[in-house]
Amino acid sequence: MKAVLAILLALLFAAELSAQLTYDRLRQAGREPGSWLTYHGTYDAQRFSTLDEISRANVQQLRPVWIYQVQGRHHFESTPLVFDGVMYLTDPPSDVVALDIKTGRPVWAYRRTLPEDLRACCGDVNRGVAALGDQIFVATIDAHLVALDMRTGRVRWDIEVADYKTGHSLTAAPLAVKDKVIVGMAGAEYGVRGFLDAYDAATGKRAWRLWTVPGPGEPGHDTWSGDSWKRGGATTWVTGAFDPETNLTYWGTGNPGPDFIGDVREGDNLYSDSLIAVDVDTGALRWHFQFTPHDVNDIDATEIPILVDADFRGRPRKLLLFANRNGFFYIFDRVSGEYLHAKAFARQTWTKGLDAKGRPIPNPETVPSPKGALVYPDDDGITNWFSPSYSPQTKTFYQNVREKGGIYFRNEAVYQPGRMYLGASKRAVPDEEPWGALRAMDPLTGDVKWEFRVTTPPWCGLLSTAGGLVFSGTMEGMFFAVDAESGKPLWRFQTGGAIWSNPITYQAGGHQYLAIAAGNALLVFGLPAS
Amino acid sequence: MLTASWLLALQMTVAVEPTARPAVTAQEVARGKTLFEAQCAYCHGADGDGGRGANLARAALRRAPTDEALFRVVNRGIPGTGMPGNAMSARETWQVVAFVRSLGRVKREPLRGDVARGAQVYEAGGCAACHTIRGRGGPTGPDLTDIGARSSPAYLRRAIVDPQADVPTGFKQIRAMTRDGRRLIGVRVNEDTFSIQFRDAGGTLHSFFKEELAELAADDGRTAMPSFRERLEPAALDDLVAYLISLEGTR
Numbered sequence: 098m099k100a101v102l103a104i105l106l107a108l109l110f111a112a113e114l115s116a117q118l119t120y121d122r123l124r125q126a127g128r129e130p131g132s133w134l135t136y137h138g139t140y141d142a143q144r145f146s147t148l149d150e151i152s153r154a155n156v157q158q159l160r161p162v163w164i165y166q167v168q169g170r171h172h173f174e175s176t177p178l179v180f181d182g183v184m185y186l187t188d189p190p191s192d193v194v195a196l197d198i199k200t201g202r203p204v205w206a207y208r209r210t211l212p213e214d215l216r217a218c219c220g221d222v223n224r225g226v227a228a229l230g231d232q233i234f235v236a237t238i239d240a241h242l243v244a245l246d247m248r249t250g251r252v253r254w255d256i257e258v259a260d261y262k263t264g265h266s267l268t269a270a271p272l273a274v275k276d277k278v279i280v281g282m283a284g285a286e287y288g289v290r291g292f293l294d295a296y297d298a299a300t301g302k303r304a305w306r307l308w309t310v311p312g313p314g315e316p317g318h319d320t321w322s323g324d325s326w327k328r329g330g331a332t333t334w335v336t337g338a339f340d341p342e343t344n345l346t347y348w349g350t351g352n353p354g355p356d357f358i359g360d361v362r363e364g365d366n367l368y369s370d371s372l373i374a375v376d377v378d379t380g381a382l383r384w385h386f387q388f389t390p391h392d393v394n395d396i397d398a399t400e401i402p403i404l405v406d407a408d409f410r411g412r413p414r415k416l417l418l419f420a421n422r423n424g425f426f427y428i429f430d431r432v433s434g435e436y437l438h439a440k441a442f443a444r445q446t447w448t449k450g451l452d453a454k455g456r457p458i459p460n461p462e463t464v465p466s467p468k469g470a471l472v473y474p475d476d477d478g479i480t481n482w483f484s485p486s487y488s489p490q491t492k493t494f495y496q497n498v499r500e501k502g503g504i505y506f507r508n509e510a511v512y513q514p515g516r517m518y519l520g521a522s523k524r525a526v527p528d529e530e531p532w533g534a535l536r537a538m539d540p541l542t543g544d545v546k547w548e549f550r551v552t553t554p555p556w557c558g559l560l561s562t563a564g565g566l567v568f569s570g571t572m573e574g575m576f577f578a579v580d581a582e583s584g585k586p587l588w589r590f591q592t593g594g595a596i597w598s599n600p601i602t603y604q605a606g607g608h609q610y611l612a613i614a615a616g617n618a619l620l621v622f623g624l625p626a627s
Numbered sequence: 628m629l630t631a632s633w634l635l636a637l638q639m640t641v642a643v644e645p646t647a648r649p650a651v652t653a654q655e656v657a658r659g660k661t662l663f664e665a666q667c668a669y670c671h672g673a674d675g676d677g678g679r680g681a682n683l684a685r686a687a688l689r690r691a692p693t694d695e696a697l698f699r700v701v702n703r704g705i706p707g708t709g710m711p712g713n714a715m716s717a718r719e720t721w722q723v724v725a726f727v728r729s730l731g732r733v734k735r736e737p738l739r740g741d742v743a744r745g746a747q748v749y750e751a752g753g754c755a756a757c758h759t760i761r762g763r764g765g766p767t768g769p770d771l772t773d774i775g776a777r778s779s780p781a782y783l784r785r786a787i788v789d790p791q792a793d794v795p796t797g798f799k800q801i802r803a804m805t806r807d808g809r810r811l812i813g814v815r816v817n818e819d820t821f822s823i824q825f826r827d828a829g830g831t832l833h834s835f836f837k838e839e840l841a842e843l844a845a846d847d848g849r850t851a852m853p854s855f856r857e858r859l860e861p862a863a864l865d866d867l868v869a870y871l872i873s874l875e876g877t878r
Contacts, residue, residue, distance in 0.1 A: 219709060508665060
């Protein structure tokens with residue numbers, strides 16, 4: 098009887114342990130390559146996996162293992178998390194499903210009832226969940242943050258981050274750090290004022306808020322004319338990176354509002370289109386760099402900061418690499434915030450070039466005007482929210498790029514709560530056939546080593562692996578792998594739906610798998626033996 | 628001020644019903660244009676011809692067969708798509724509806740030709756070998772079921788006598804050679820990074836992964852459509868244009 102009790106207790110203890118995703122595990126996610134623990138896989142956002150069972154030698158044999166169909170009908174942008182035998186993903190816009198990774202069968206589903214009068218620009222999307230302790234966190238399209246019981250999907254707490262009626266929405270995966278959940282927000286097409294929030298994971302109580310548009314008396318407030326700061330945008334709708342050593346979380350911020358009219362908001366408009374380095378304990382802004390001061394072309398800097406330690410110009414440094422939607426690849430010292438280098442990696446016309454400090458020289462010809470102004474890139478950007486990848490194995494930065502221009506016609510922007518606040522409309526460039534490419538770049542210079550061209554500008558993120566592979570996808574539904582050294586295509590699979598997501602890799606039953614959202618399905622691939 | 632903004636906020640949360648439609652006047656359409664540019668053109672384009680959002684410059688809208696349906700789409704959005712609801716009053720929404728319905732509508736011009744005789748010209752000229760009208764005809768050329776609702780007589784006249792001048796998008800002519808030396812010409816149906824499908828003049832569909840082809844080139848600005856400049860008398864051309872302009876779709 099005593100023995101039975103001991104076994105029961107041991108089992109209970111094991112169950113308790115398996116339902117715990119500690120901060121230590123998150124911090125050391127790279128040591129647990131069989132799991133995918135955060136949106137970017139690891140806090141440094143490299144999206145590189147040391148798994149090498151699937152390699153150049155056998156990738157040709159990759160085949161689907163199971164497929165899960167979501168109920169959402171809009172772009173399926175979710176990056177799943179995988180650990181302890183379960184996959185957690187968002188079903189757009191704001192539902193969460195937990196799947197058994199062996200069979201693809203649902204363990205639980207959280208289905209959220211949304212208000213009928215939602216006004217969310219640019220799609221009812223969601224890019225994934227965060228996990229910490231025994232909870233899963235989802236940021237919803239109606240601007241709530243919800244904590245779910247990891248085992249059942251039942252709601253632990255549900256708090257309002259902002260009012261959805263004024264155009265605020267949440268689409269990014271939250272970032273769980275220490276005992277907090279960091280949440281970015283969207284809505285810069287509706288004249289909102291941006292912020293970055295952190296909430297106590299246990300209670301949902303707000304720990305701090307950093308306004309990304311400084312209020313009266315705060316440094317940077319004088320970069321906004323009149324009361325334009327109240328509608329200044331600078332939203333935080335793509336999940337940032339984190340460095341436990343600097344204790345800073347690094348986020349890109351979005352466009353100023355209104356998107357296309359600068360004369361109602363004279364000045365640099367801090368901290369729009371910027372990189373911000375924020376103390377995770379206090380929310381204090383430690384340093385910032387503004388990529389595109391006084392932006393009038395809607396080129397949000399909401400891309401992914403990748404943290405890499407490397408020798409730069411003969412000195413070991415903690416670097417931050419940032420391939421910006423504005424067409425430039427930037428390198429910073431992530432401790433001091435010092436700007437080190439930038440280089441154009443795609444066609445752009447919005448600036449005549451950068452000065453020695455990285456500040457752009459404006460090109461007046463690309464300012465939206467009543468007769469139309471042609472600019473490269475268009476407002477979808479050279480890149481966008483989809484993730485780049487850095488491979489320490491090939492020492493290469495991989496980025497999907499979009500080569501596409503737009504013609505912008507200025508109109509009026511009148512602020513009314515919940516209405517679009519833009520100031521221009523767009524026409525396609527006549528007879529232009531936009532295209533795209535997967536570019537491989539030197540991480541210390543931004544020089545393009547090679548590219549793999551694709552027919553249509555992509556919306557797919559990248560994954561590099563120790564198997565010598567880079568995985569990507571096309572708008573025509575092809576999920577494919579190229580050689581990480583040469584860009585040579587090695588494998589492909591037609592998924593049947595456009596790919597607007599980031600691939601991940603993990604292990605189940607001791608074997609490596611890949612997962613990608615495509616169309617309205619989540620597809621998992623493995624080798625025949627597995 | 629607080630009260631005013633509170634009232635505005637309250638108004639926004641209420642779904643507006645498509646009642647009491649104001650008369651469609653030039654002024655209402657013009658107001659609709661201004662609203663469209665500010666609230667809709669970001670995705671649908673300044674001319675409503677699409678982009679991130681759907682092309683609205685067409686005779687019939689799949690999601691909005693009636694004006695009431697269009698009103699609801701503008702007001703409430705289309706759940707599960709990128710189309711959000713909009714916080715506009717009923718009157719403003721009707722103004723947008725009036726403007727959207729004016730898009731893609733080509734201004735009527737007095738025509739010289741005769742519709743019935745034009746239908747005979749179409750038949751005798753062999754147009755149906757490549758073009759379809761209400762589901763009947765060949766697959767390689769553009770469908771003409773609603774061509775009259777979306778094209779001007781001047782455009783159609785030019786397309787008939789000088790088809791190379793403006794090849795419609797989506798009908799790119801392709802030249803390919805297989806690895807075993809077979810040469811093929813056709814109209815592109817679909818192409819992506821890895822593969823291409825095209826249809827030859829006989830209507831046969833060809834599909835290749837690109838590594839199966841030794842050569843693949845697009846004949847930019849070329850079309851399989853022959854010029855009818857020498858084949859049609861001026862009167863017959865007038866009749867044919869009148870017939871095509873009479874095709875307004877099934878709406």
